[in-house]
Amino acid sequence: MSGVRAPVAVETGETVEQALAAGGARLRDAGVEAPRRDALLLLAAMLAVAPDTLRMRPERPLDAAERSAFETVLARRAGREPVSRIVGVREFWSLPFKITRDTLDPRADSETLIDAVLARIGDRNAPLDILDLGTGSGCLLLALLSELPAARGLGVDISEAALQVARENAAALDLSGRANFLRASWGAALGGAWQVIVSNPPYILSGELPDLAPEVQDFDPPVALAGGPDGLDAYRALAPEIARLMAPGGLAALEIGTTQIDSVEMLLRAAGLQDVGRERDLAGNWRCLLAGNAARPADWRK
Template sequence: MTSAGTAVSRAEPGPAISLGAALATATAELAAAGVEGARRDARLLLADAAGLEPAAVVAWPERPLAGPARATFESHVRRRAAHEPVSRILGRREFWSLSFALSPATLDPRPDSETLVEALLAEVGDRQRPLRLLDLGTGSGCLLLALLSELPAAWGLGIDRAPAAAAAARRNAAALGLGDRAAFLAGDWAAALDGRFDLIVSNPPYIARDELAGLDPEVARHDPPAALDGGPDGLDAYRALAAALPRLLRPGGVAALEIGSGQAASAGAVLTAGGLPAPRLLSDLAGRPRGLLFHASSAGTPL
């Protein structure tokens, strides 16, 4: 895939090459472009183009790659060399061992956000109870749908300001067989909501506006700005949550909110000033502060 070869391949795919040769060439090209995990990414892109599982790409190195499959693979590699995330190229991301389709309106789910799912599930004593769940800023629906996949009698509502994001989450729910237990609405988060919920989860925008330009290009160029921009100090979304959560979280309920780097104290102060109790800090697998867990009044029925 030299520059000359690339120019030809855009017009017409070249002759067949083996999967092994395609993998080796793409790995070298991605490494030269400064892509970390070049071989891993090349294998995933090749598997998608060839219609195979990633393990089969390595197991069958002599299998030919030709025609539209080769053209698709070369296009994938060009995009990855330009530092477009693999998940955006493939249009999907695995989260909580579930596959989520992405759209330009949805944040690309990160594995670290699974910390919120784990923390909330640990609070549920009886997973067969018909709990009510709320996801504010739902995006692809990954947090809500991951929770519903573990709580078979629960029902959940996801809200996002972007209609296209709510539509993407609705499609993901249907694809995962959870559409009958989840609803997704476009709106200004909790402004028009009535009723109370047992579990509330949110991964809100929390990047301070003057820090957006310094984000990794794979984030800044491909995640929707509205899902990143937390206002001048990164705390605007937490102020909105502080105003809404005390009336939406039922007594005995639990809320888990993701936070950005260095925000544990500032976000916690905003939320407790709004009437929430002092939170428990949640750390991700790397030991970094990742979220805040709030317990409503213990006067309600335990989860």
Template sequence: MSSIAEALRDGTARLAAAGIDSAMSDARLLLMHALGIDRTGLLTRAAEPLPPEAAGRYADHLARRAAREPVSRILGRREFWSLDFALGPATLDPRPDSETLVEAALAAAPDRPLRVLDLGTGTGCLLLAVLHDRAAAFGIGVDRSEAAARVARDNARALGLADRAAFTVGDWATALAGRFDLVLSNPPYIPDSDIAALEPEVREHDPRLALSGGADGLDAYRALAAALPDLLAPGGTAVVELGIGQAADVAALFRGAGLDIAGTPHDLAGIPRCVVTKKSVGPTPDCR
């Protein structure tokens, strides 16, 4: 029977042989999950034998990761904005780059009562991260997938935000009435012809509905440009995630819809990651 330290070493070697760049950190996370312990426990128990039940779970985890299933999918969870989110087959796996969108949204959203809308909510990570940091805000998340909406509702409940978040199933804006102070969206933006070349972790495990942006990757942005003028309250802000190289095209679509571009914040790699667009308040009516 191998020790916990030996199991970690062997698991790292197996993942490295499968071409996993993050072999050591992935093996560590999978072993911790199999044992039900944290990193401190892994260190303090390194010399102990690996229990048979944990060894079986770990072997299954390693096989799935070697087949290029993401660690977050194996664990069924992902940390985002320092919050814990459950995933499901119908939801996108939240990426750290999307935290740029949350930062931009919070910078644009004063700490006062706000109506927030998240289009294509998935796990609910964008909406729930904003609600976590804006205690006076209420939000609605919309997704075309009923399964994704269920995951988002469960995440809201687990994070203690269910009383300020509602989720509905619909084709984005067509399911809604009313105006919002803040609109969030991480739309599908991968050109259809590029999907086959994506990493298998994305191509084979993220739902195609959350990836496919049409022939040029801009279909969802065209729909957003048409919908946002009616969804935003006067002076309202929309923060929309971008694919690489899409900033100029998306900004042009939003300007064409009569919206103002307030910025295109960059992620940690220096890539424009989202566009911040605003609906002008408009001139004050002449009541003379």
């Protein structure tokens, strides 16, 4: 035998239940909205087990290394960094997406766009070309490609660092063969005729940025949030480009802020597009505006 010994786990005398109680209290004092849930998610991630596994073993003792790792992530959450950013992954459309400081943390509300597009596709095996303007982590494009086996797509973003994350997500989801990514400002560098165009552009009004929760204001990239004085800067740029790039009978799905639906509809109409549908998110707010062009719907559409 060599003299090398396995490190001895030093018991702290603290159980999972005690650590969660203390961690939850600390997060509550820091103003975190769901402190106990977040403490559980973080401890589970640190121990590399499912949260339910941990819930079923409240008496499990923590050793010193585990307690110290939990302490580190608790401090980050107490500084209002979102759990998803601490663990580096966000689930979107039931798929895992890597996120970094360069990507927006995908929101569940954005799944409204995926539902809206899929609901209007009659033939899911059609060889569609999908364009995602402002792709960030790639979540919209890759979620659609995961449902549409013959579709191909292009994700565009102004941020090369975000595109690098989107490429990694495409590879991890085994979608690299059907997804390309390009650094550009919206559709300016593009041509072609795209059957499906999706975009979740920055749409927060300049005056509302200071009121955002610290989780958003301090951790989402500003370029993913700031929509200008009235929140509509990106839509003004996007409307004519979507009209130019849309295939006859194509479909565009735009995410919008809760009060922006009529203003965005006017911008799209001024660019020659038609409002072909509106969808609410789970909270009942208008979240998605669908636009088409004057041509009759194509055969892949319902």
